[in-house]
Amino acid sequence: MQRVLTAAQMREAEQDAEKRHGMPSALLMENAGRGLAEVARSVAGPDGRFTVLCGPGNNGGDGLVAARFLHEGGARVAVALVGDAAKLTVESARNLTALKSFGVVPRSLETLPELGHGDVVVDALFGTGLSRAPAGAFAEAIGAIARWRRTGAKVVAADVPSGLQSDSGEPFSPCVEADVTVAFGFLKPGQVLEPGASLCGRVRRVDIGMGGEASKELSGPRLMVVEEADARGTLPARRADSHKGTYGHVLAVAGSRGKTGAAALVAKSALRSGAGLVTVAARGDALDLIQSHSAEIMGTPLDGTGPLGMRDLDALLAAAEGKDALVMGPGIPRGPETGALIGELLSRVELPAVLDADALNAVADDLSVLRRAKGPVVLTPHPGEMARLTGKSTKEVQAKRLELVKQLAAGVGVTVVLKGDRTLTAHPDGRVFINTTGNAGMATGGSGDVLSGLCGAFLAQGFPMPDAVWTAVYAHGLAGDLAAAKRGQLGLIAGDLVEQGLCDVWVRWGR
Ligand SMILES: NC(=O)C1=CN([C@@H]2O[C@H](COP(=O)(O)OP(=O)(O)OC[C@H]3O[C@@H](n4cnc5c(N)ncnc54)[C@H](O)[C@@H]3O)[C@@H](O)[C@H]2O)[C@H](O)CC1
Ligand SMILES: [K+]
Numbered sequence: 254m255q256r257v258l259t260a261a262q263m264r265e266a267e268q269d270a271e272k273r274h275g276m277p278s279a280l281l282m283e284n285a286g287r288g289l290a291e292v293a294r295s296v297a298g299p300d301g302r303f304t305v306l307c308g309p310g311n312n313g314g315d316g317l318v319a320a321r322f323l324h325e326g327g328a329r330v331a332v333a334l335v336g337d338a339a340k341l342t343v344e345s346a347r348n349l350t351a352l353k354s355f356g357v358v359p360r361s362l363e364t365l366p367e368l369g370h371g372d373v374v375v376d377a378l379f380g381t382g383l384s385r386a387p388a389g390a391f392a393e394a395i396g397a398i399a400r401w402r403r404t405g406a407k408v409v410a411a412d413v414p415s416g417l418q419s420d421s422g423e424p425f426s427p428c429v430e431a432d433v434t435v436a437f438g439f440l441k442p443g444q445v446l447e448p449g450a451s452l453c454g455r456v457r458r459v460d461i462g463m464g465g466e467a468s469k470e471l472s473g474p475r476l477m478v479v480e481e482a483d484a485r486g487t488l489p490a491r492r493a494d495s496h497k498g499t500y501g502h503v504l505a506v507a508g509s510r511g512k513t514g515a516a517a518l519v520a521k522s523a524l525r526s527g528a529g530l531v532t533v534a535a536r537g538d539a540l541d542l543i544q545s546h547s548a549e550i551m552g553t554p555l556d557g558t559g560p561l562g563m564r565d566l567d568a569l570l571a572a573a574e575g576k577d578a579l580v581m582g583p584g585i586p587r588g589p590e591t592g593a594l595i596g597e598l599l600s601r602v603e604l605p606a607v608l609d610a611d612a613l614n615a616v617a618d619d620l621s622v623l624r625r626a627k628g629p630v631v632l633t634p635h636p637g638e639m640a641r642l643t644g645k646s647t648k649e650v651q652a653k654r655l656e657l658v659k660q661l662a663a664g665v666g667v668t669v670v671l672k673g674d675r676t677l678t679a680h681p682d683g684r685v686f687i688n689t690t691g692n693a694g695m696a697t698g699g700s701g702d703v704l705s706g707l708c709g710a711f712l713a714q715g716f717p718m719p720d721a722v723w724t725a726v727y728a729h730g731l732a733g734d735l736a737a738a739k740r741g742q743l744g745l746i747a748g749d750l751v752e753q754g755l756c757d758v759w760v761r762w763g764r
Contacts, residue, residue, distance in 0.1 A: 254483050255458070256465075257476035257687065258439040259420045260381035265471050266438065270463040281461045282311060282344050285437040286318020288459030289375065289411050292435045293319060294326065296407045298371020302329045304401070306394050307345070307359075308378035308415070309336040314345035315411045315437070316377020321352045331366060332359045335378055335394045362394055370405035374398050376429045380412035381441065386425035387416050395427040402430065410434040413443060414452050422449030423652070430454075438463040442655060445478050445687050447674045474659060475684045484727035485762045487711075487720045488527075500529035501577035501713025504553075504604075505706065506561070506569065506612075508535040508543045508584040515584030515610070517546035518699045518747055522706030523580070524549050525755045526728075527764075528713050531706075534572045536586065560588020566597055573602045578713035579628075582612025583702040591615035596622025603627040605712035605721075609705040610638070617641040620665045629718045630667040633705055639671055659685055668719050670708075670726060672701065678723040686723035690730025694742025695750070703750045704729045732758050 258266060270276040293303060305320040307313035317332070324330045332352065334341075341349060349359070368374055376398055378391055387395055395416060402408050408431045413419045416428025422443040434453035436444055443449035444456045492499075503523045508516025513535075520531045520543070530551065533543050537554040544552045553572040555565050573579065579602070581595060592615040599606055605628045608616065613634050616622055620642070623630050632642070640647045643657050650657055651673070658671040662679035671677045674693075678686040707729055711721035732754025737745050739753065 255440050255478040255480060257442055257445060257478055258471065259442060259473055262471045262473050263381055263439065263441070266463050274462065274464050276462045278311070279344055279347070281438075281463065282314050282348070283318055284461035285315045285411070285459070286348075287322050288437070288461065289315055289319040289377070289409070289435050290322035290326070292433055292457050292459070293323065293373045293375050293409045294328070296409060296433055297373045301371040301373055302331070302366060302368065303373050303375065304331045304333070304365055304368060305375040306378055306398065307332060307334050308391065309340045309342070309345070310379065310382045311342050311344055312380030312382065312411050313377050314342060314348050315380070316375055317345060317348035317352050319375055319377070319411070320357055321348070321355055324355055324357050330357060332357055333362050333365055333394070334359045335362065335390050362390065362397060365397070368401040368404065368406035372401070372406040373409055374401050374406050375409050375411060376415050376431060377411040378415035378429075381419045383413070383415065383418065383425070387427060391415070392427050395429055398429050399427075407432045408454075410453065412437050413441060417443050417449050417452050419443040421655070422446035424448060424452055428452060433457055435459055437461050440478060442476060445675065445689065446655065450675065474655070476687060477684065478687045478689060479723050479727050481727070481731070484724045487716055487724040488762065488764050490764065497529035500527055501710070501715065502530040502532065502575060503528045503578050503580060503706070503709045503713045504572055504576040505531060505533045505709065506535075506579065506581040506585060507533060508539050509586040510536070510539050512584030513539050513542040513546070514699060515702045516543045517550065518702035518751065519580055519583050519706035519709070520550045521547050521751045522703040522755070523710040523713070525751050526707045526710035526725075528710035532572065532576070534569060560586045560591060561594055562588055562590030563594055563597070566594055569594070569598050570601055573598070573604060576604060577715070578709045579604050579606040580705050580709035581606065581608055582610040583705060585611050587611040587615050592619060592622060596625060599623065599626035599628070599630065601627070605629045605631070605718070607631045607633060607705045607708045607712070609633045609701060613638045614641060623665055623667055631670065631708060631712075631722055632667055633670040633672065633701065633708065635672045635701060655685060659683065668722050670704075670722060672704070676726050676730070678719060678726055680719040684719070686719065688723065688726045688730055690727055691733050692737050692742055694737040694745035695730070695733040697746050699747030700733070700750065703747050707755070728755070728758050735761070
């Protein structure tokens with residue numbers, strides 16, 4: 254897991270580094286600048302030139318240190334200070350003096366050389382201290398960086414591409430587009446959340462002496478990026494003496510006439526993700542079709558016709574007997590009582606439950622029904638469903654993903670998976686897990702059903718919360734990546750995730 258720190262947390266961690274490790278910010282800056290110089294050198298051509306653009310704050314200070322190391326290593330370096338030199342921070346001013354003493358005198362932006370292939374421009378204008386849209390000379394500098402990039406130079410951003418808000422990943426205009434971003438100490442949200450992640454290019458994290466554990470008791474959100482080893486580590490190797498009962502029984506309340514595929518995808522995804530048994534509960538007129546998709550799917554008919562309501566409670570309570578996890582929502586016939594039914598069922602059975610699709614829409618009007626749930630509840634909304642759950646517009650959801658997913662999880666006491674590019678998994682205790690797998694080819698009907706079945710299977714196997722959820726999200730995206738590698742993003746359909754992608758993940762993980 255990689256810790257992701259906000260700007261405020263970075264400042265706290267920097268003070269902590271001084272107090273706990275005796276690492277003054279001058280030394281952190283020296284280490285940051287050295288790391289920046291090494292990355293810049295690694296992307297330059299054999300006789301590439303370097304231009305370092307430095308802003309007034311400590312980000313600029315990192316640039317001044319990098320310029321000194323590049324110069325010391327024999328490279329051709331040009332430096333420009335942008336903004337009011339009188340406003341330099343103490344650390345930056347000290348490094349400006351040092352740089353000059355090494356014989357590198359800053360020049361004006363206009364007199365800098367035009368750069369091309371093999372050359373590198375280091376963007377050290379702003380980092381986590383950016384507070385408004387770059388203007389004036391700063392905007393001109395960002396324009397020059399874009400021009401040099403168009404003529405072939407590589408752009409290396411110090412800590413954050415200048416113009417990008419490091420806490421949200423939202424860019425001001427203008428904003429630098431980097432080929433590589435050197436993250437000092439810890440990752441920032443803006444480097445892993447879109448559109449910031451794309452503006453950063455490749456993110457290279459360098460240690461600067463802040464210490465890994467520095468981030469333990471920081472205030473504010475605990476954000477983590479899930480790495481493949483974390484996800485793989487959640488899944489135990491299977492024991493030889495196990496039997497199908499060992500791996501749990503999923504009850505999927507899903508499917509209806511015209512939407513039998515959703516239930517089949519949930520069930521087949523759960524089976525392909527290690528669940529020992531899967532039973533689908535659906536109206537009789539849909540159940541036969543659902544079961545016809547796969548011999549392994551068992552069925553419990555819900556008598557009657559029409560939307561799910563309180564009259565189905567007893568049948569569902571009976572169906573939940575002996576099960577280990579619930580998945581509810583994909584393709585269900587929703588009606589005015591469906592939300593109350595879900596709330597009542599969850600208050601009576603002590604099972605982990607995944608609510609997706611129309612189960613989310615059913616409870617959106619009154620989320621309090623979820624507070625009575627006896628077992629842990631996982632909601633898996635896409636942005637549109639999240640909008641209904643939060644009363645916001647989809648546009649607002651997408652602009653404030655991190656904030657809204659944390660709020661909903663803590664407010665209702667459930668785990669919330671906000672799907673999309675960089676899916677976020679928020680746990681009621683404030684932790685948010687950022688996913689980096691998956692691709693646009695997965696924006697296809699049924700992809701969400703596969704995730705809810707996968708999630709249900711992991712919960713049925715007894716994997717702990719929230720690990721089971723962020724692992725399912727990671728595996729789901731990786732399945733999509735592996736399947737798209739074989740079928741293209743255009744060709745990818747949800748069934749490929751189940752038949753191809755998931756199996757490729759388990760083989761890759763030796764499970
Ligand atoms: N925190 C750490 O552990 C380390 C941080 N380092 C580097 O320091 C920057 C953060 O530096 P800071 O001085 O806080 O701010 P910036 O350099 O990012 O911004 C400069 C300064 O400019 C002002 N400002 C903000 N927005 C604008 C604007 N649009 N136009 C003009 N001026 C603006 C504001 O006053 C800012 O303070 C961090 O990213 C790291 O690169 C250390 O070197 C390593 C450890
Ligand atoms: K920068």
